[in-house]
Amino acid sequence: MSNSVTIQELVKTSSYKILVGEEFLNKKITSTEIYRPGVELTGYFAFYPSWRIQLMGQTELSFIERMTPEERLVIMRRLCQKETPCFIISRNMTPPIELIKACQEAGIPILQAQSKTTRVSSNVTNLLESRLAERISMHGVLVDVFGMGVMITGDSGVGKSETALELIQKGHRLVADDRIDLYQHDEDTLMGESPPILRHLIEIRGIGIMDVMTLFGAGAVKQSNEVNLIVNLALWTKEKKFERLGSTEEVVNILDVQIPKITVPVKTGRNLAIIVEMAAMNFRAKTMGYNAAETFERNLDLLIKENSKEED
Template sequence: MSNHVTVKDLIDAVHLKVLSGEEGINRTIITSDVSRPGLELTGYFNYYPRERVQLFGRTEISFTERMTSDERLLVMRRMCQPDTPAFIISRDMVPPKEMIQATEESGIPLLQSRFTTTRLSSNVTNFLEGKLSKRISMHGVLVDVYGLGVLIMGDSGVGKSETALELIKRGHRLIADDRVEIYQQDETTVVGEPPEILKHLIEIRGIGIIDVMNLFGAGAVRSNMPIQVIVHLSLWSKDKAFDRLGSAEEFTRVLNVDVPKITIPVKTGRNLAIIIEVAAMNFRAKSMGYDATATFEKNLENLIELNTAEDNE
């Protein structure tokens, strides 16, 4: 599932100024790729990516200044195709009058930004990738715990939302409750965000819907977050085997990314919020090179070797 993105969405997100072609701001953008026309300015259009946003920086604008007015108008008209979404000028540079004329004739928005070309290209690409990427929906609660994106999952009624509420009271932040919309940002990162209708809301059985932002303030919510670890809450049973040392690594495949998974048994009297806090801190420590399990196993090996040596004396 991909979101519908218009030029107006891009204008609002990247803070662009409309110079001309305002009637075309509802044009649809179908790709996150951005084109910086080079060969096209020389008249070579065999492989012109006309469906992309066309970005003009200092290099492109300076090249057009070497062209005659007729050459500029001819090239700009050829670039203005029915499926070309928009033209963007970086660094608040003034576009050639022929570009303004061609975009007005075709109804294609001509936009301007104060950012440098590289930064503008990155901002546009990141926004479009986030909106146009394939998305899936997963049942769970996504929380920012010490800067770590923790997706809390488990059976219905196991206490996911209640645990998230306790985490919010302890100073952590809610991203999404009940349903998490997930897209892949790159080869190693998946990002979660709430559906628009559930933004900043959490459901607690017996109380109903709670507006977290209204009750706890803007610092208690986030709009999106990379999912770095999945915590699965599982009802405790003596018939189930749970990892006690943390040496068994588990992963859950989300889109094309393997996300580390921690299974926590749920039992009366356990403070799940504190356990998840500690799990997040321990996961961060592992990612920084410290593994308490490895340290314990090494100490145990040393103790066994020492006892063996004493027995042999």
């Protein structure tokens, strides 16, 4: 699934003021990286990434002020390439007249931001990484349980949505039902969200589609969440073998991010919502350094050694 971001969408999701080029806001942003011109201001353009958003702050503008008007116009025109999406000026500073002229000639918008340069850089990068990242869709339910993103998977009809509904009734939050859009936020973080058409909705067989936000309030839903754990619901049969001690951990690779996975057998009478809650709490305990399975195995080894000594 490929996504794109226009300058218009960037403006809508921020408080940036449009100084120049309102008619060019449909230009598309193709790179998640932004650039602060440095050596280019001295005339060195050998490796200039003109396809990125160009960000200027106090450092760049103070250097530009030292140039003559003729020098500024030459440099600004070289900065303004056809593929350049836009310029952002931080700290509510005023761009040089020569930059305004060059942008008008090349059809490039200039945006003005109130925040300091590093904050603008961070905010824009986060937005672009979430919107332009490679995305895939998976069948399942994503729920925020105790602040952890638990993706519930399993065959159709196994009880994923019903389990999520009970979790919502217990105070947890729904992120996505039926289909989860996944993207990599960074090397170690996988994010999940609902497609816009399914946002806040959950389907329960026999009842139909329900709007969770309308029934339970805004606190029962969340737009996106990190995926920390996969709980796979599998129908129990005598032939299937399920993990009993929890010492063996399965890991699933999704978009180059390793996500731990546990498989829970589904049997009549089992409260799956409580099991998912316990799975989330147990996983959090592991991330904090406590592993119940390792403690049990260590105690078992000590007991075996003590019995061996008594026999000797």
